[in-house]
Amino acid sequence: MDVTKKVPVREQAPDVRNKNFDEVCLGYNEEEAVLEASRCINCKNAQCIKGCPVSINIPAFVHEVKEKNFETAYKIIGQSSALPAVCGRVCPQESQCEGKCIRGIKGEAISIGKLERFVADWARQNQIKPEKSTEKKNKKVAVIGSGPSGLTCAGDLAKMGYDVTIFEALHEPGGVLVYGIPEFRLPKSTVVASEIENVKSLGVKIETNVVIGKSMTIDQLIEEEGFEAVFIGSGAGLPRFMGIPGENANGVFSANEYLTRSNLMKAFNDDYDTPIARFNKVAIVGGGNVAMDAARTALRLGAEVHIVYRRSEAELPARAEEVHHAKEEGIIFDLLTNPTEIIADENGWVKGMKCVKMELGEPDASGRRRPVEVPGSEYVMDLDAVIMSLGTSPNPLISSTTKGLDINNRKCIIAEEETGKTTKTGVYAGGDAVTGAATVILAMGAGKAGAKGIDEYLSNK
Numbered sequence: 001m002d003v004t005k006k007v008p009v010r011e012q013a014p015d016v017r018n019k020n021f022d023e024v025c026l027g028y029n030e031e032e033a034v035l036e037a038s039r040c041i042n043c044k045n046a047q048c049i050k051g052c053p054v055s056i057n058i059p060a061f062v063h064e065v066k067e068k069n070f071e072t073a074y075k076i077i078g079q080s081s082a083l084p085a086v087c088g089r090v091c092p093q094e095s096q097c098e099g100k101c102i103r104g105i106k107g108e109a110i111s112i113g114k115l116e117r118f119v120a121d122w123a124r125q126n127q128i129k130p131e132k133s134t135e136k137k138n139k140k141v142a143v144i145g146s147g148p149s150g151l152t153c154a155g156d157l158a159k160m161g162y163d164v165t166i167f168e169a170l171h172e173p174g175g176v177l178v179y180g181i182p183e184f185r186l187p188k189s190t191v192v193a194s195e196i197e198n199v200k201s202l203g204v205k206i207e208t209n210v211v212i213g214k215s216m217t218i219d220q221l222i223e224e225e226g227f228e229a230v231f232i233g234s235g236a237g238l239p240r241f242m243g244i245p246g247e248n249a250n251g252v253f254s255a256n257e258y259l260t261r262s263n264l265m266k267a268f269n270d271d272y273d274t275p276i277a278r279f280n281k282v283a284i285v286g287g288g289n290v291a292m293d294a295a296r297t298a299l300r301l302g303a304e305v306h307i308v309y310r311r312s313e314a315e316l317p318a319r320a321e322e323v324h325h326a327k328e329e330g331i332i333f334d335l336l337t338n339p340t341e342i343i344a345d346e347n348g349w350v351k352g353m354k355c356v357k358m359e360l361g362e363p364d365a366s367g368r369r370r371p372v373e374v375p376g377s378e379y380v381m382d383l384d385a386v387i388m389s390l391g392t393s394p395n396p397l398i399s400s401t402t403k404g405l406d407i408n409n410r411k412c413i414i415a416e417e418e419t420g421k422t423t424k425t426g427v428y429a430g431g432d433a434v435t436g437a438a439t440v441i442l443a444m445g446a447g448k449a450g451a452k453g454i455d456e457y458l459s460n461k
Contacts, residue, residue: 003107007028027117027118062110085124086195086440088116092441135160144212144234148444153451153454157455168210174193219402235394253385254387278302279302299330299331312335336360339354355381356378394432396411419453
């Protein structure tokens with residue numbers, strides 16, 4: 001074998017998968033995983049660990065895969081990550097662990113994500129569970145939100161011996177893993193559900209349909225329910241819009257609503273009664289992972305789909321793998337294009353979108369080149385739906401009902417990065433509620449930091 005090249009991973013063919021919701025990437029089998037793991041040179045000063053937000057001992061688990069000790073590999077990953085089957089699928093490895101891989105300097109980096117996925121899937125198929133704590137601290141901690149940061153924080157605290165309860169606003173736990181990421185990227189009933197069961201097996205209790213700030217406040221959790229610390233991992237579910245004319249026309253959606261309807265409420269599946277509008281020609285405004293998810297969902301529901309993004313391909317914030325998959329499936333990219341107005345018909349339904357062509361000027365505060373309008377380049381795109389995917393901000397419900405909890409001008413909770421400590425004593429926070437919309441793995445890193453901060457606080461209390 002050529003050790004400079006990755007072992008290729010099997011995928012559904014583009015013209016097959018763009019008509020179904022089955023998982024696109026089929027992952028490695030045992031033989032492929034062992035072969036890929038054998039490419040690792042087991043660096044003494046492993047940079048890949050530094051690139052991982054939850055600091056998995058990557059060389060150690062990869063070595064065990066090479067030796068076919070898959071259970072040991074799973075236990076090594078489990079010391080750092082509560083959601084390996086999720087992370088192996090949705091982490092931006094190319095800019096994190098694999099981006100730092102020494103093997104990648106002269107050739108292709110080790111497929112760390114695909115190996116992590118293989119190990120987690122093997123453990124699930126062989127019913128291997130994470131190890132429970134024998135220690136009992138007899139202290140209660142509340143975790144708000146059951147997304148990646150909440151699950152990670154809860155799992156780590158349970159391993160330390162705390163009595164942990166997660167409060168989830170929706171009817172099903174998983175947060176963005178169930179409402180945001182489509183089935184073809186992250187299967188729910190197998191992958192997500194079993195990872196949540198693993199967290200519960202550590203002793204974590206999950207209460208659904210509890211909206212903190214409405215059903216109960218944080219102060220009530222502490223004063224009336226006897227919780228000694230609280231971690232807020234409530235995510236960022238409030239969608240942003242452009243504020244252009246016509247944006248309130250029928251047929252304009254936020255990506256959040258569209259994806260929640262399809263993913264969490266299973267509208268893509270004809271066995272469910274959840275309605276979802278099926279359109280002929282849809283524009284997705286935005287260029288992040290969520291935009292790709294919405295675009296690929298709309299395509300599978302039968303539409304011609306355009307990604308409309310005001311910068312060039314080099315500036316697309318989405319993962320390279322997601323952009324590649326979207327192009328393979330037939331999604332059209334209208335780059336350097338910016339919407340200026342949505343046009344409705346006499347009944348108030350979307351019939352088109354006015355756009356203007358852009359060109360890139362000097363870099364702005366984000367370091368990306370700033371898009372500038374090209375004079376006289378306006379045109380109308382004929383459409384029957386527009387999905388806005390412009391990022392999200394935290395729901396202000398928790399911050400507005402909690403005295404002493406400070407937020408910044410972006411409505412994000414102010415918290416220390418190393419510990420998750422907020423301005424309110426005993427309350428910690430992390431993930432999208434603090435940073436605004438980011439990745440699953442960064443939210444998990446924040447959940448770990450929050451667990452560490454809570455442990456330090458309660459140990460000294």
